[in-house]
Amino acid sequence: MSAGAKDWLRQRVLAVLLIPLCGWLLWAGVTLAGADHASALAFFRQPLNSIAAVLLAVTALYHTQAGVMTMIEDYVPAGGLSRLLSVLTHVGCGAGVVVVIWVVANTHFGA
Amino acid sequence: MARPFDPGMLMSSKPKQRPLSPYMLGPYYRFEFQTLMSIGFRMSGVFLAMILAPLACLWMLTLGLGPEPFAAMQAFMSGWIGTAIAWLAALAVSFHLCAGIRHLVWDTGRFFSKPQIQSTGWLAIVATLAIWALTLWCAS
Numbered sequence: 311m312s313a314g315a316k317d318w319l320r321q322r323v324l325a326v327l328l329i330p331l332c333g334w335l336l337w338a339g340v341t342l343a344g345a346d347h348a349s350a351l352a353f354f355r356q357p358l359n360s361i362a363a364v365l366l367a368v369t370a371l372y373h374t375q376a377g378v379m380t381m382i383e384d385y386v387p388a389g390g391l392s393r394l395l396s397v398l399t400h401v402g403c404g405a406g407v408v409v410v411i412w413v414v415a416n417t418h419f420g421a
Numbered sequence: 422m423a424r425p426f427d428p429g430m431l432m433s434s435k436p437k438q439r440p441l442s443p444y445m446l447g448p449y450y451r452f453e454f455q456t457l458m459s460i461g462f463r464m465s466g467v468f469l470a471m472i473l474a475p476l477a478c479l480w481m482l483t484l485g486l487g488p489e490p491f492a493a494m495q496a497f498m499s500g501w502i503g504t505a506i507a508w509l510a511a512l513a514v515s516f517h518l519c520a521g522i523r524h525l526v527w528d529t530g531r532f533f534s535k536p537q538i539q540s541t542g543w544l545a546i547v548a549t550l551a552i553w554a555l556t557l558w559c560a561s
Contacts, residue, residue, distance in 0.1 A: 325525055332518045336511060336552070340560045343507070344499055347488035354484075374470045381467065406478040413485035 321376055324369045331366040338362075355417040367410035371403040458542050462520040465513040473510040508557065515552040519545040 311319070338359070342350055353359055378399045386392040443449035445456060480498070483490040497503045523545050526532050532541050 322525065322528060325521060329518065329522065332514055336514060336556045337559075339507065339511070340556060343560055344495060346495075347484070347491045350484055350491065371474065374474050377466050378470050381463075381470075402475070406474060409478050409482050409485065413481050416485060 321373070324373055327365065327369050328373060331362060331369060334362045335366060335370075351417050354414050360414050360418070363414050364411055367407050371406045375399055375403040454542055455538055458520060458545070461516060462524075465517040465520070468509070468513045469517060472506060473513065476506065476510075507560075511556045511560075512549070512553050515556070516545075516549045518552070519548045 338353070342353060345353070354363055379396065382392050382395050382399070386395060445459065446452070450456065480494055483494040498507065523532075523541050526541070532538070
């Protein structure tokens with residue numbers, strides 16, 4: 311399979327995964343609205359919520375990165391600015407994944 | 422017919438003029454329902470990438486940093502700006518989800534006829550409003 315076809319397929323597989331994860335996101339948002347610190351931590355300590363949060367962070371932020379890269383290609387002329395935006399997009403999405411994994415891991419192994 | 426070789430082209434700093442597909446808005450396409458669906462799909466995606474994703478990551482960060490930063494974040498989210506963002510984010514998630522499923526179905530080559538594009542578009546809008554209303558109802 312060519313690199314382009316692999317990329318296409320990877321994006322579609324992640325998009326299909328995002329369907330149930332979007333449902334979880336809406337439910338989590340409703341559940342965690344107004345929650346205090348201890349109950350929010352307890353929420354993410356639940357195994358299914360831990361898995362959903364990490365899976366959502368990885369798939370949604372990969373999807374975000376791919377989407378924002380398309381916006382940059384479509385609307386920002388190739389050059390220094392588009393390269394800067396591309397780097398910011400990748401760093402930002404990567405940092406988001408790290409934050410979510412760190413917080414979820416802390417609820418299990420943290421002090 | 423091949424153009425005669427122009428050595429100046431190799432030296433030119435100007436990018437080569439390549440044909441582009443016409444921009445969706447403007448004189449080339451009629452503005453219709455499907456145009457609106459396409460723009461809405463993009464705009465909801467941009468909103469999710471620019472507003473919801475950074476905000477959700479910041480929310481998780483404050484959760485990891487401790488009770489005080491988290492309480493400040495929750496206080497902001499309960500205020501009218503936070504509530505408005507949350508409602509809009511729920512709408513953007515619902516719409517991007519439904520319109521995205523429509524795109525995934527198209528990727529399998531199905532539902533491509535003109536009437537099907539109309540009907541699945543309206544179905545996506547109705548499903549969006551249903552999911553949004555359900556979410557807001559559960560939140561209230």
